[in-house]
Amino acid sequence: MGIIDSMWRWLGVQTEVEEEYTELPTPQDRESRSGANVVSIHTGKGIRVIVCEPERFEEAQALADHLKNRRQVILNFESTRPEVSQKIIDFISGAVYALxxxxxQLxxxxxxxxxxxxxxxxxxxxLMRKHDILQPEPFGGKR
Structure with a gap:
């Protein structure tokens, strides 16, 4: 600022502008504040699948409870007696229908x-090819 600016100020025509300075937060301050805004994206529960080889009908209610809790259930009846398997399938099928x-069938x-x-x-x-459902048996018996 020169002499002319000083004269204008003395006459009151031009006023001196005082600049205000605001102190910016230090990087450490910024880090502490930004941590409060963090939201976890992974808030959902994982998917659970129950794999079971039931032996008795008494296990059917616990299996139905898994379905009520939104869990998938895979049942393997390889070592289960056929009459017990049928009862469990009927019970679980009813629960699946209700839910x-x-x-x-896999x-x-x-x-x-x-x-x-x-x-x-x-x-x-x-699935049908795998289980020979699409291929009819020849007339008169087995292949």
Whole structure:
């Protein structure tokens, strides 16, 4: 600022502008404040699948409870007596129906039961080919 600026100020035509300085927070202050705004994205629970080889009908209620708690249940009846297997399948199928769930036979003695929150999709033709459903037996008996 020169002499002319001083003269203008003395006459009152131009006023001196005082600049205000605000002190910016130090990087350490910024880090402590930014931590308060952090939100965890992974708040959902993981998906759980229950795999079971039931031996007695008494286990059916616990399996239905897993479905009520939105867990998928895979049942393997390879070592279960056929009459017990049928009772358990009937019981669990009723629970699946009541919960608007789905069921799928995966193999000869393996079944998948899922709650309504899970959608089961499958390639029906490959399943039928695998179990020889599409291939009719020849006339007069077995192949």
């Amino acid at each position: 608007d769930g789905q069921s799928q 193999g000869t003695n393996i079944f998948l039961f899922a709650p309504s929150s899970v959608e089961i999709t499958s390639d029906h033709k490959s």
